[in-house]
Amino acid sequence: MRLAYDLHIHSALSACSDKDMTPNNIVNMSLLKELDIIAVTDHNSAENLEAVVKCSLGKDILVVPGMEIETMEEIHVVCLFPGLDEANKMQEIVYSNLPSLKNREDIFGRQIILNEYDDELGSIDRFLLTAVGIPIEEVYRTVLSLNGVMIPAHIDRNSYSILSNLGSIPQHFGFKYLEVSKKACIETLKKQYPEVGECSLIVSSDAHSLPNISERESFIDIDEKSAECVISKIRNG
Known part of the structure; x- marks a missing residue:
């Protein structure tokens, strides 16, 4: 089946997001x-995933649990998991490797935790929008051990991408899919980095506000509308 997706959306838990990025607003x-399919991928945290999943119940949309992790090399990677348990296990690992920095709400904004009714449960004082002390190799192996998949995020950008920070895409990862921004010049990217042409491309929104969530314009072909099928497709090609 051919399904429309957006696999990179931030909730109000991400300090850089609009505060109307609540679970119900995102789903609706x-x-x-x-x-047909979305993934909420907050920076280094999975605190709002359960609320978003609960909001989706009974509605014709699949929520894949996710997280955008900033590796030790300051590379952003989108990580998708088959369920909340796996995402929460990854969160424990990420939290244990986060630097002890306090969030400056006056500069970066609040990191808001919400329930499925969009009620505010509190906020995270620890600064999430930073690199964790885990190298990309270890993030990759850990996500794989949790039956998830890691996707290099917005590879066309001049910062926080695997190309900008490493200068290439290491072949031993065996990536089948890479994420690019909506406005990426694909042909220029492929000329500069031939290895990009060997992979399929995911175009997600990286939305931090409701209007920026993708329209019905990017599609994935899978056998079943499930997180496991999405992950298998991205991992195996």
Whole structure:
């Protein structure tokens, strides 16, 4: 089946996001835009995933649990998991490797935890928008051990991408999919980095506000509408 997706969306837990990026608003906007599959991928945290999944129950949309991790090399990677348990296990590992920095709400904004009714449960004082003390190799292995998949995020950007920070895409990872921004010049990217042409490309929104969530324009072909099928497709090609 051919399904429309957006696999990179931030909730109000990400300090850089609008505070109206609540679980219900994200799910309902995604439905209005006729998306079939979404992933909420907050920076280094999975605190709002359960609420988003609960909001999706009974609605014609699949929520894949996710997280955008900033590796030790300051590379952003989108990590997707088959369930909340796996995402929460990854969160424990990430939290144990986060530097002890306090969030400056006056500069970066609040990191808000919400329930499925969009009620505010509190906020995270620890600064999430930073690199964790885990190298990309270890993030890759850990996500794989949790039956998830790691995707290099927005590889066309001049910062926080695997190309900008490593200068190439190490072949031993065996990536089948790479994420690019909506406005990426694909042909220029492929000329500069031939290895990009060997992979399929995911175009997600990296939305930090409701209007920026993707329209029904990017599609994935899978046998079943499930997180496991999405992960298997991205991992195996």
